[in-house]
Structure formats: structure tokens, C-alpha cells
Amino acid sequence: MDDDSRTARWESGAALPLGIASLVYLASYAAHVLLPGLPGPVRVTLRSVQLLAWALFVVDYAVRWRLSGAGLRFVPRHWLDTVVVLLPLMRPVRIVRTYEAVQRRGGRPRLALHARVIVYAGLSAALLGFAGALSVYQQEHAAPHATIRTFGDSVWWTCSTLATVGYGDVAPVTPWGRTIAVGLMACGLALLGAVTGSFSSLLLQRFRREGDDEDVPRPPGR
Known part of the structure; x- marks a missing residue:
């Protein structure tokens, strides 16, 4: 073997x-x-x-x-x-591998590639966001001059960071909190790029398929 x-x-x-x-x-x-x-x-x-x-x-x-x-x-x-x-x-975040393993072991049909990318990216964003919010809250809530005082503040900040919006109303002030922020920013860009790229590819395939259908010659009288 x-x-x-x-x-x-x-x-x-x-x-x-x-x-x-x-x-x-x-x-x-x-x-x-x-x-x-x-x-x-x-x-x-x-x-x-x-x-x-x-x-x-x-x-x-x-x-x-x-x-x-x-x-x-x-x-x-x-x-x-x-x-x-x-x-x-x-x-x-690696939990998405569990789905693949169970599907392969059970021999059941899997989701289409584009759907899997979107589902995996969404699941990864949720798990990563929750873990990031916990980490930032642990580092920030007791720090002097911190703006992230509650777990709700941390969740709000994490969502805006992963979505690449960044309102700036709350932000980490500790070195470790800012280090986590950099990682979340990079992950947010990667996840957004994966979903956008997969969705764009899906639309292009649909448009190409419709164009091919229109180019097929039809019998006279129909």
C-alpha cells in the first residue's frame, strides 16, 4: 500500500x-x-x-x-x-473536512463544486469569527482605554472585520488583539475572494450555457 x-x-x-x-x-x-x-x-x-x-x-x-x-x-x-x-x-475551521470525509465514506452524492465553496466559506467564516471574537474579547475587555468591553462588542467588530467593512467604532488596542485583527483581515479577504470567485464562475458558466443554447440552429417552422 x-x-x-x-x-x-x-x-x-x-x-x-x-x-x-x-x-x-x-x-x-x-x-x-x-x-x-x-x-x-x-x-x-x-x-x-x-x-x-x-x-x-x-x-x-x-x-x-x-x-x-x-x-x-x-x-x-x-x-x-x-x-x-x-x-x-x-x-x-478545519471542520469542513469532516463533511468531505463523511460523504466519501457514505458514497452519497456531494454538492456541486460552487455550492461547496460557498457553504465551506460560510461555515469557515462563522467558526473563525466566533473563535476570533472570543480571542479578541479575552485580550481586550480588561485593557486600559479598550473600546471592546463586552463580547457583543467583540462579535460586532469581528463581523465588520471579516466583511472587510471596518467601521472603526470599536477596535483592539492591545498588541495581541491587533495581531489577531491582522489575521482576521487576511482571512476575511481570502473567504470573500473565494465566494466571489466561485459565484462569478457559476454565473459565467450559466451565461455560456445559455449562449450555446441560443446558437444551436432550430429546424425550420419551429
Whole structure:
């Protein structure tokens, strides 16, 4: 069995457990940030859950690196996976792989390419936005001269940033908050470009198909 088939089998089998672990990680992190008054043992449990989920991400990365046989070339080739291991809060964005794995394993028809791009981009934006809002709120709400004081403020700022609108009514003031902002800006541009490009391609295909139909000669008298 070659390395590619072994890697594909591993990814197919691990996609659903890792997807669940990603959501558990995000939920435990959200509880840790939004519920600061939780008892000490509960907070320790939440941290333990996060560490366990992160350990699963590291194991998955290490196994796929080993199966790839690419050596150090694996890191630049899978740069997003590398970033996710270093910043596990971004792991829920990879949840879109779970859908692909379940569809391939079940043998059911999948959505058309353009629909998948739009659905994946929307799901990624929602998960990334929620994770980004949590991170910015954690860094900003207690900072001096902060304008992001509540989680609602953070969600509003995240939505305007991902949408590349940027009203400027609230903005991060801490170094880490601004670093997160730069990442969200880049992700917002990438997601917007993916959706716009896919939608434009879909329209061009529709117009081309209609043009081809009009060029087909019709029998006389019809």
C-alpha cells in the first residue's frame, strides 16, 4: 500500500473524531472565556479538555507527517495544518473536512463544486469569527482605554472585520488583539475572494450555457 492511500485512509478515519474534538475545544475555550466565575475545579477541567484536544491535533499532524514520507517538505506543503497545531483555536475551521470525509465514506452524492465553496466559506467564516471574537474579547475587555468591553462588542467588530467593512467604532488596542485583527483581515479577504470567485464562475458558466443554447440552429417552422 503506497503512502498516499495510507494517508487517505488515516484522514478519512480521523476526520470525524477530530471534527468533534475541534468543536469540544472551541466550546471549552468559550466557557473558559465567557464564564470567568466558574469554580476552580471546573476551570481546571476545561483546561484539561483543551489540552487533550490539542494533543489529538498534534498526534494527527505527526501521523500524517510520518505517512507522507516528505520529511521537512511536509511543513511548507501543509502550512495551514502547521499553523493550526501552533494555534489550536483555528482548528474548528478545519471542520469542513469532516463533511468531505463523511460523504466519501457514505458514497452519497456531494454538492456541486460552487455550492461547496460557498457553504465551506460560510461555515469557515462563522467558526473563525466566533473563535476570533472570543480571542479578541479575552485580550481586550480588561485593557486600559479598550473600546471592546463586552463580547457583543467583540462579535460586532469581528463581523465588520471579516466583511472587510471596518467601521472603526470599536477596535483592539492591545498588541495581541491587533495581531489577531491582522489575521482576521487576511482571512476575511481570502473567504470573500473565494465566494466571489466561485459565484462569478457559476454565473459565467450559466451565461455560456445559455449562449450555446441560443446558437444551436432550430429546424425550420419551429
